[in-house]
Amino acid sequence: MANIPVLIVILPLIAALxxxxxxxxxxHLGALTTGLAVLASLVLSVMQLITVVIGGPVHYEIGxxxxxYGIEFVIDSLNALILVLVSLMGFLxxxxxxxxxxxxxxxxxxxxxxVLALLITGLLGMTSTxxxxxxxxxxxxxxxxxxxxxxxxxxxxxxxxxxxMLVGTVxxxxxxxxxxxxxxxTGTLNMGDMKAILDKGxxxxxxxxxxxxxxxxxxxxxxxxxFHGWQPSAYTHAEPGARPLITGVMGxxxxxxxxxxxxxxxxxxxxxxxxxxxxxxxxxxxxxxYGSIRAMAQNDIRKVLAYSSVAQIGYISLGFAVGTPxxxxxxxxxxxxxxxxxxxxxxxxxxxxxxxxxxxLDDFGxxxxxxxxxxxxxxxxxxxxxxxxPTAGFFSKWYLALASAGQREWIxxxxxxxxxxxNAVYFFRLIEKVxxxxxxxxxxxxxSEAAELPLTxxxxxxxxxxxxxxxxxxxxxxxxxxxxxxxxxxx
Numbered sequence: 137m138a139n140i141p142v143l144i145v146i147l148p149l150i151a152a153l154x155x156x157x158x159x160x161x162x163x164h165l166g167a168l169t170t171g172l173a174v175l176a177s178l179v180l181s182v183m184q185l186i187t188v189v190i191g192g193p194v195h196y197e198i199g200x201x202x203x204x205y206g207i208e209f210v211i212d213s214l215n216a217l218i219l220v221l222v223s224l225m226g227f228l229x230x231x232x233x234x235x236x237x238x239x240x241x242x243x244x245x246x247x248x249x250x251v252l253a254l255l256i257t258g259l260l261g262m263t264s265t266x267x268x269x270x271x272x273x274x275x276x277x278x279x280x281x282x283x284x285x286x287x288x289x290x291x292x293x294x295x296x297x298x299x300x301m302l303v304g305t306v307x308x309x310x311x312x313x314x315x316x317x318x319x320x321x322t323g324t325l326n327m328g329d330m331k332a333i334l335d336k337g338x339x340x341x342x343x344x345x346x347x348x349x350x351x352x353x354x355x356x357x358x359x360x361x362x363f364h365g366w367q368p369s370a371y372t373h374a375e376p377g378a379r380p381l382i383t384g385v386m387g388x389x390x391x392x393x394x395x396x397x398x399x400x401x402x403x404x405x406x407x408x409x410x411x412x413x414x415x416x417x418x419x420x421x422x423x424x425x426y427g428s429i430r431a432m433a434q435n436d437i438r439k440v441l442a443y444s445s446v447a448q449i450g451y452i453s454l455g456f457a458v459g460t461p462x463x464x465x466x467x468x469x470x471x472x473x474x475x476x477x478x479x480x481x482x483x484x485x486x487x488x489x490x491x492x493x494x495x496x497l498d499d500f501g502x503x504x505x506x507x508x509x510x511x512x513x514x515x516x517x518x519x520x521x522x523x524x525x526p527t528a529g530f531f532s533k534w535y536l537a538l539a540s541a542g543q544r545e546w547i548x549x550x551x552x553x554x555x556x557x558x559n560a561v562y563f564f565r566l567i568e569k570v571x572x573x574x575x576x577x578x579x580x581x582x583x584s585e586a587a588e589l590p591l592t593x594x595x596x597x598x599x600x601x602x603x604x605x606x607x608x609x610x611x612x613x614x615x616x617x618x619x620x621x622x623x624x625x626x627x
Contacts, residue, residue, distance in 0.1 A: 384479025
């Protein structure tokens, strides 16, 4: 039990290493092992969250080496929640992906599951670590896995993965430059130890240069405008089975890392912090408007959702720019809600592709008659993206608006309202296609009188449906947990 923090990360890693070998023994054994490993991580993440809420943050020293000489995992209420989110979405994606990876080539299928397990490992490691270089290692594991899963989407996926790899290499270089400057000034890589040294003062100029490098690095990884160029094509052409995890979760963890550096390492006493936050706020507003406008012009549901993600990342970083505990709580509530909204929407589009082989909005005419559960999640997720109560999206935007009003940031409130109205334009268009437009003569690739989809496709859709409503209804409880960490953080 004392090793829960490291077991959460190691179990998917072990599955990734064994997956190909086990697939060679039995074509289904590798997939089963991956699913069980990620499920075990999910159970341990829930147990860890309960422990942290009751007893406070957990510090785990890898190999027993004391800080600052060894690597440390630090789990507070914030990343304990995010770990549950990552492992849950990871498990749902493992269930979902099997229908898109052919049984005809079992070793390719095993390799795909192995890479998916590595992606989950990287995301869990980035969330848990308290060491800035260890964060880089997990960031690279995440990136390399994502490149492979995007490339599996076909010829366009290969081009998108290559473009992402080039831009991602720039991001990794900027990150190394940023932490290299900090290491040169402080002589440590441990986040807590680094903060203690920086708090002594005299590092303002060093911290400013480092923070500029880090904002660009994390901006690229989280697809913050205008560093988002790689994202629309990567999200559109990624392998359909892995797309919900890539779109729903992958961009959120670099956002968590940005928060850690700004508020938990540099702190708000940095002389230039207000200017940096204003810059992040400007980029957030621009991204919210740009992403929403571009999404309105798309006819492929994948591109609609991809450009929409540019806007949604803007909501998360907007809370960082406002900087109060309430604003930060709104950011992380939106981070959690958006993972299920966007992941759920891509579960739905993947399910429609599985059943009918199309992603064109014009083909969705009255599809609710044959896919009622899928259509229900499409509507709930769309309403949540717009910000209609009692969904998760309404309450996260509400907290962001309240915090902005408290700081008299009226431009941010205007951007929230305008962006939400633009969201309504293209998501009501989606709802119109699903329920009102005349149906197209679509040929079913999979049919059954018992259910609209196989059970392993229905479960992820149902869980996302429940999560979007659950986060909204129980938003106060979730914010209370977030505030255990955020109370002493911010401006």
